Structures are given as structure tokens and as C-alpha cells.
């Protein structure tokens with residue numbers, strides 16, 4: 001890939017090298033942060049059970065079975081921290097994890113949306129919980145909206161994205177299970193999803209492709225989460 005410069009721009013190799021070095025340091029800071037203390041705090045079936053909003057929060061949202069709990073585990077390098085399962089509807093409450101000692105941020109593993117097979121009243125309860133949390137949590141710094149790399153954006157994802165746009169809650173689209181498709185297909189899906197992200201005001205322009213299985217994209221995701229918490 002070549003980088004093109006406008007006529008009036010000067011290519012400054014020193015500035016480019018400095019920026020690359022700063023990014024390497026930030027990646028290393030993020031790696032250290034998540035390899036330090038990470039602890040399960042509590043499960044909140046309703047908003048009233050959430051901890052005091054005293055540190056930044058980053059939430060993992062997405063359709064049921066997209067890989068939210070698995071990604072949280074991969075991000076923190078701890079298998080089994082958040083419970084993942086092949087059965088959709090595994091995560092039923094807002095599961096809260098404290099990161100750092102002293103605590104610098106919280107990760108929120110959310111129930112999935114768009115899961116049609118669960119009993120109607122249960123789905124309604126999850127939906128209420130998800131929407132109330134996403135719209136009303138003052139310390140929520142960014143929502144990671146997870147999208148299965150094989151399937152791309154579905155109607156229910158676009159619905160959540162539009163809701164977040166309206167509520168002015170910043171979010172980033174993260175493709176999951178990138179190990180399950182060929183690199184060419186992944187590139188095509190990324191381009192399509194990126195084009196749609198550009199039309200949503202609260203969406204972060206950069207899309208991340210990840211795999212909890214292989215660890216692909218995890219250094220970038222750690223950096224994105226740490227940076228979002230500091231913003």
C-alpha cells in the first residue's frame with residue numbers, strides 16, 4: 001500500500017517514525033493494562049444493581065452468539081472470565097468487570113439482542129435492560145458493537161446503531177470470528193461495513209477485525225478500549 005501526499009504536504013520521515021513509536025508504546029501500555037488485575041465485579045439484572053458510576057465503562061454489545069463474552073475473555077487473556085457458550089442467550093444480565101488496581105475502567109458484557117427463540121417476556125426484559133443501560137449510563141465511554149464477520153450488519157444492528165446515534169453514544173464496530181472466513185472475504189466485509197459506518201454520526205470511522213480464537217486484532221482492540229476509556 002502506498003501513501004499519497006498532497007502537493008503542499010511535506011513527507012516528514014522523522015514525524016512518521018515518531019508517530020509509529022508512540023503507537024508502539026500505547027499498544028504496550030494497553031497490553032500491560034489488560035494483563036494486570038481484571039476481576040468480575042457483579043451481574044446486574046436491572047440498572048439499580050449497577051455499581052456507582054465512578055470510572056469509565058466500555059460495553060460489549062451485539063447479536064446473540066456474536067462472540068461478546070469470548071472477545072472479553074480474549075481481550076483480557078483470561079479464558080472463562082466471562083461465560084461463553086454455543087447456546088444463544090448465554091449472557092442474561094449486565095456482567096461487570098473491573099480493570100486495573102486501582103481500577104481504571106470497567107468492561108460490561110451485555111446480553112445479546114435479536115435472539116428470537118427465547119421466551120417473549122425474557123427478550124423484552126433484555127431489550128429494556130440493554131436500551132436503558134446504553135442510553136442512560138453517564139460513564140459509558142464507548143460501545144463496541146460486535147458483528148459476525150461472516151454475516152455483516154443485520155437490521156437489528158442498524159437499529160441499535162441508529163439508537164446510539166440519536167443518544168449521541170460513541171460506538172465502534174468490531175468484526176468477530178475473523179478466523180471463520182477467508183482474508184479476501186474479510187476485506188470485502190470490512191469495506192462494506194466501513195462504508196455504512198461512515199453514514200452513522202456516532203460511529204467510530206475505524207472498523208476492527210478480530211478473532212477470539214486466534215487473537216487476531218486483539219492488540220488493536222486493547223489499544224482502542226484503553227484510549228476510549230481515557231477520552
Ligand SMILES: Nc1nc2c(ncn2[C@@H]2O[C@H](COP(=O)(O)OP(=O)(O)OP(=O)(O)O)[C@@H](O)[C@H]2O)c(=O)[nH]1
Nearest residue numbers: 064065066067068069070084085089090091112212
Ligand atoms: N471460531 C470462533 N468462534 C468463536 C469466536 N468467538 C466466539 N466464538 C464461538 O461463538 C459462540 C458464542 O460465543 P459467546 O462469546 O458466548 O457469544 P455471546 O455474544 O457472548 O453470546 P450471548 O451471551 O448468548 O449473547 C461460542 O461457541 C464461541 O466459542 C471466534 O473468534 N472464533
Ligand SMILES: [Mg+2]
Nearest residue numbers: 068069090091
Ligand atoms: Mg455472552
